[in-house]
């Protein structure tokens with residue numbers, strides 16, 4: 001997608017052929033900076049500190065991280081160590097494990113001196129596939145928006161509420177939840193996006209708003225607690241969120257606060273969709289609430305906020321009564337019964353085992 005008219009992806013090979021460049025998302029929306037990742041440690045730090053974030057992008061970065069590790073140690077032990085280091089960076093997004101499994105399986109089939117090139121190329125293929133998947137999610141999901149526009153009389157924009165950032169910054173390009181919105185906007189269907197601020201890290205206010213601004217998509221940033229009230233008063237036509245891990249039964253794990261929006265949507269008859277690529281589905285799990293590991297992040301994300309001062313400088317300020325204990329679970333699980341449908345690169349299905357296996361019949365055989 002574009003930044004100041006120039007097309008970018010969130011991660012791309014450096015011209016030197018032995019490293020990658022990423023957009024530093026900890027600096028957005030106020031500064032646009034690229035960061036070069038040249039080693040396993042660079043990639044692990046980038047994922048852990050959320051220089052890169054969003055489930056699909058974490059997966060692609062881990063794949064490149066494994067490739068970069070092969071430059072230092074391409075032995076079997078080296079593969080194991082790199083996989084363990086990268087897998088430990090963030091626990092919830094299954095795309096991370098999925099990408100590491102795919103690249104490491106591939107690597108073990110070739111001699112050590114071929115492993116860097118093999119892994120770098122495989123990471124590039126994963127990135128390309130992610131772009132294609134997200135583009136397809138956009139095409140399928142935009143139909144939902146277009147249908148709703150027509151069903152509501154066609155004389156006003158469709159108001160779509162989204163949570164966190166599941167846009168192009170969370171993937172390699174296009175995004176998951178925002179891809180249908182971009183596609184609808186491009187095909188002339190009027191949309192207005194309600195952007196949940198998404199405390200504590202404010203991915204909605206900082207990143208989703210930045211993206212939508214960059215593409216001229218009308219939007220309004222709202223406080224996290226406003227969604228229920230707006231739904232009660234007919235101010236939301238549709239919710240679309242992303243996912244970090246979706247079970248084979250259709251439970252959707254996404255940024256903390258998603259579940260509350262799904263409850264409010266259910267209570268108010270607002271359709272609630274999750275948009276995700278196949279790499280986000282964990283076919284080994286059935287009960288998302290019991291089985292998906294929820295990342296617990298540093299309490300400092302709750303007690304402090306970073307932003308821009310009137311003079312243009314940056315400051316981190318304390319916002320919680322000093323000494324109060326804090327908790328910071330980073331994700332929650334929305335049970336399938338609250339999800340109207342899952343938008344994937346293969347089409348849209350019911351949030352259920354039947355629905356998902358219907359779209360991915362080859363997985364039924366594997367199960």
Ligand SMILES: CSC[C@@H](O)[C@@H](O)C(=O)COP(=O)(O)O
Nearest residue numbers: 053054055166170176242243255
């Ligand atoms: C297309 S990304 C879907 C999710 O990864 C997104 O909604 C989300 O929760 C991101 O969480 P983050 O903690 O910013 O990595």
